[in-house]
Amino acid sequence: MGKKLVIVESPAKAKTISKFLGRGFAVKASMGHVRDLPRSQFGVDIDHGFTPKYITVRGQGKTLQELRKAVKDAERVYLATDPDREGEAISWHLAEVLGLDINSPNRIEFNEITKAAVQSAIKNPRPIDTNLVDAQQARRVLDRLVGYKLSPLLWSKVKRGLSAGRVQSVALRIICDREQEIEAFRPEEYWTITAVFSPSATGKAKESFEAKLHRIDGDKVEVKDEATARSIVARLSHAQFAVTAVSRKERRRNPAPPFTTSTLQQEASRRLGFTARRTMTVAQQLYEGLDIGPEGTVGLITYLRTDATRVSEEAQAEARRFIEEQYGRDFVPAKPYQYKNKEGAQGAHEAIRPTSVLRKPDDLKPYLNRDQLRLYRLIWERFVASQMAPAVFDTLTVDIEGGGGVFRATGSTVKFPGFMAVYTEARDDEASEAEEALPPLEEGQRLKCLRVDPHQHFTQPPPRYSEAMLVKTLEELGIGRPSTYVQIIDTIQRRGYVTVKEKRFVPTELGKIIVDLLKEYFPDIVDVEFTANMEEKLDRIEEGAVGWRQVVGEFYAPFERALENALKEIEEVTIEDEPTDEVCEVCGRNMVIKWGRYGKFLACPGFPECKNTKPLLSEIGVACPDCGKPLVERRSRRGKVFYGCSGYPECSFTSWQRPVAQRCPRCGGLMTRVERRGKEPEHVCLDKECGYRETAPEAAAGERSGEEMPNGRAKAEAGLAAVKAEKR
Numbered sequence: 001m002g003k004k005l006v007i008v009e010s011p012a013k014a015k016t017i018s019k020f021l022g023r024g025f026a027v028k029a030s031m032g033h034v035r036d037l038p039r040s041q042f043g044v045d046i047d048h049g050f051t052p053k054y055i056t057v058r059g060q061g062k063t064l065q066e067l068r069k070a071v072k073d074a075e076r077v078y079l080a081t082d083p084d085r086e087g088e089a090i091s092w093h094l095a096e097v098l099g100l101d102i103n104s105p106n107r108i109e110f111n112e113i114t115k116a117a118v119q120s121a122i123k124n125p126r127p128i129d130t131n132l133v134d135a136q137q138a139r140r141v142l143d144r145l146v147g148y149k150l151s152p153l154l155w156s157k158v159k160r161g162l163s164a165g166r167v168q169s170v171a172l173r174i175i176c177d178r179e180q181e182i183e184a185f186r187p188e189e190y191w192t193i194t195a196v197f198s199p200s201a202t203g204k205a206k207e208s209f210e211a212k213l214h215r216i217d218g219d220k221v222e223v224k225d226e227a228t229a230r231s232i233v234a235r236l237s238h239a240q241f242a243v244t245a246v247s248r249k250e251r252r253r254n255p256a257p258p259f260t261t262s263t264l265q266q267e268a269s270r271r272l273g274f275t276a277r278r279t280m281t282v283a284q285q286l287y288e289g290l291d292i293g294p295e296g297t298v299g300l301i302t303y304l305r306t307d308a309t310r311v312s313e314e315a316q317a318e319a320r321r322f323i324e325e326q327y328g329r330d331f332v333p334a335k336p337y338q339y340k341n342k343e344g345a346q347g348a349h350e351a352i353r354p355t356s357v358l359r360k361p362d363d364l365k366p367y368l369n370r371d372q373l374r375l376y377r378l379i380w381e382r383f384v385a386s387q388m389a390p391a392v393f394d395t396l397t398v399d400i401e402g403g404g405g406v407f408r409a410t411g412s413t414v415k416f417p418g419f420m421a422v423y424t425e426a427r428d429d430e431a432s433e434a435e436e437a438l439p440p441l442e443e444g445q446r447l448k449c450l451r452v453d454p455h456q457h458f459t460q461p462p463p464r465y466s467e468a469m470l471v472k473t474l475e476e477l478g479i480g481r482p483s484t485y486v487q488i489i490d491t492i493q494r495r496g497y498v499t500v501k502e503k504r505f506v507p508t509e510l511g512k513i514i515v516d517l518l519k520e521y522f523p524d525i526v527d528v529e530f531t532a533n534m535e536e537k538l539d540r541i542e543e544g545a546v547g548w549r550q551v552v553g554e555f556y557a558p559f560e561r562a563l564e565n566a567l568k569e570i571e572e573v574t575i576e577d578e579p580t581d582e583v584c585e586v587c588g589r590n591m592v593i594k595w596g597r598y599g600k601f602l603a604c605p606g607f608p609e610c611k612n613t614k615p616l617l618s619e620i621g622v623a624c625p626d627c628g629k630p631l632v633e634r635r636s637r638r639g640k641v642f643y644g645c646s647g648y649p650e651c652s653f654t655s656w657q658r659p660v661a662q663r664c665p666r667c668g669g670l671m672t673r674v675e676r677r678g679k680e681p682e683h684v685c686l687d688k689e690c691g692y693r694e695t696a697p698e699a700a701a702g703e704r705s706g707e708e709m710p711n712g713r714a715k716a717e718a719g720l721a722a723v724k725a726e727k728r
Contacts, residue, residue: 016289113299239403261482
């Protein structure tokens with residue numbers, strides 16, 4: 001009798017699983033997908049029910065040959081691909097090419113790669129779920145229809161090499177719409193007024209606290225200009241103040257649920273600075289298994305592609321025992337939390353959690369690399385905290401009245417840390433949960449006013465999307481699924497539709513042109529609601545409520561009509577070369593600005609006789625601290641903006657933050673501008689040993705709102721306007 005054969009996707013997963021199964025099993029890796037639609041052909045037979053044409057993935061011939069031989073010699077075959085739609089589709093493809101019966105119980109799945117989970121799965125095989133396969137197949141065919149039908153249109157009308165995808169086009173629109181909001185934004189001035197009080201008659205600074213003007217003459221405070229602010233300050237500076245209201249309350253804060261794919265990507269971006277791709281790459285390593293010394297190779301976290309927050313009863317029980325032993329009975333809630341899944345989440349899945357809370361991050365330090373340890377610690381802490389008691393705060397709100405003005409001060413102290421003893425969730429606005437404590441105050445108590453200060457502010461434009469913010473928005477809108485976020489972000493960057501500037505997405509002129517064309521002629525493709533509804537239809541296919549060919553057919557009929565109309569009506573949009581004063585050192589012609597994969601570059605107009613090109617360097621008005629030459633804005637290979645010396649390669653100075661002309665008042669070194677959401681922009685000394693930082697001038701924050709449209713953008717809009725006028 002031959003061995004029982006288990007087929008997984010990766011060698012790392014195979015290595016971990018084979019340890020749990022013993023000598024009677026052989027474990028082989030398929031090395032991912034073995035079949036897919038061809039890259040060089042359309043690959044979908046529209047006339048015969050959108051039948052896909054699958055071919056062997058290039059380079060997989062030898063793998064399939066080895067698998068066929070292993071199947072022939074095996075007593076029984078188990079397909080153990082990942083527990084989601086894509087994993088089910090890989091199992092189906094394997095069954096097809098290896099001659100296995102898809103109706104036989106040869107499919108096993110597990111949410112974590114541990115001995116108990118794998119051995120339990122072996123005892124409970126099932127047939128391949130064709131509804132899951134159909135849902136994945138529908139997504140693949142829909143993406144092929146849009147990509148391979150729409151991209152040639154863009155080639156002919158705009159520029160060769162462009163592409164438009166079904167989901168990434170919506171993501172690009174979201175980024176472009178935000179940019180339009182920023183461009184249309186006009187800052188408005190407003191003022192706030194704060195007072196510093198002391199409960200001591202002598203005005204001791206140690207006992208002082210701040211309060212913000214809440215009402216004036218019974219009305220809510222709205223100060224729009226400096227003159228009004230100064231008159232209020234003059235009126236209140238010499239008033240007598242007393243406490244008129246004191247409110248004490250107890251407030252509870254519950255822990256955040258354990259991670260889903262989306263929340264893991266968001267939190268890893270905020271706390272660790274990881275991109276979505278980096279997060280998923282490291283998480284995959286933790287899931288598939290790592291050698292941790294005496295235990296050998298073991299999977300450290302549960303499955304990483306999930307939109308569920310459910311936790312197994314066994315994991316909850318282990319966590320509660322651990323929390324009681326480590327932190328005490330008070331930190332264990334009376335009942336285990338039951339976190340509610342969002343609508344449409346796969347209920348059979350679990351949240352992302354450690355396979356055992358007993359594997360503490362510090363114990364794994366000798367065995368994990370830096371990225372693995374940091375991400376594992378984040379997942380471990382989030383899960384442990386999610387099973388702990390709420391934090392409790394004592395809050396105090398005080399109203400202080402005098403001279404017709406009412407100032408309000410709020411403070412809070414942590415009464416019981418609860419889950420915060422382990423972990424608190426990061427926020428985009430970086431707000432602090434606990435405020436400063438106020439001194440003991442009672443109604444009727446007189447206070448000494450040390451000073452009244454006016455503060456000028458300007459309203460800020462909505463922020464550009466960071467990776468974390470974009471993933472959160474896509475999830476909230478129902479665009480894409482956990483397994484697609486990385487691909488969406490990669491695609492719009494790789495195609496040159498967006499760049500990354502100060503960790504935020506900025507659409508390029510090319511990206512804006514593409515979105516404008518799609519809005520005009522293919523409104524459904526870039527419509528958020530339409531795309532979210534399509535995701536719901538894919539979910540219905542998975543549930544067996546509707547056939548996949550029907551869903552694709554309902555999409556394709558209006559799409560085909562729109563395509564025919566666009567081919568007739570869209571005129572060619574020419575992104576003309578912009579002449580410059582830069583002289584080509586090869587042939588002497590004046591070079592022009594062209595568009596490439598990562599934006600603009602300088603090229604000789606004498607192509608193909610002269611093929612000279614070079615980067616388009618935009619000076620930022622700051623001298624290099626190393627050699628004195630102008631600093632310029634550059635882009636990395638992935639389109640991310642950084643700043644470097646124009647004298648490169650002789651001078652190699654670079655900075656990810658934008659340098660400013662102002663020098664550090666402490667050490668005389670270079671200062672850079674740092675912006676964080678929810679905080680005032682800062683100028684920070686580049687020398688970490690110096691560490692000087694100060695609030696940046698307010699005016700700088702609104703500079704981008706007045707940007708003019710670049711020439712290429714204006715010409716593209718003019719071209720689109722001409723097309724619309726001709727139609728009318």
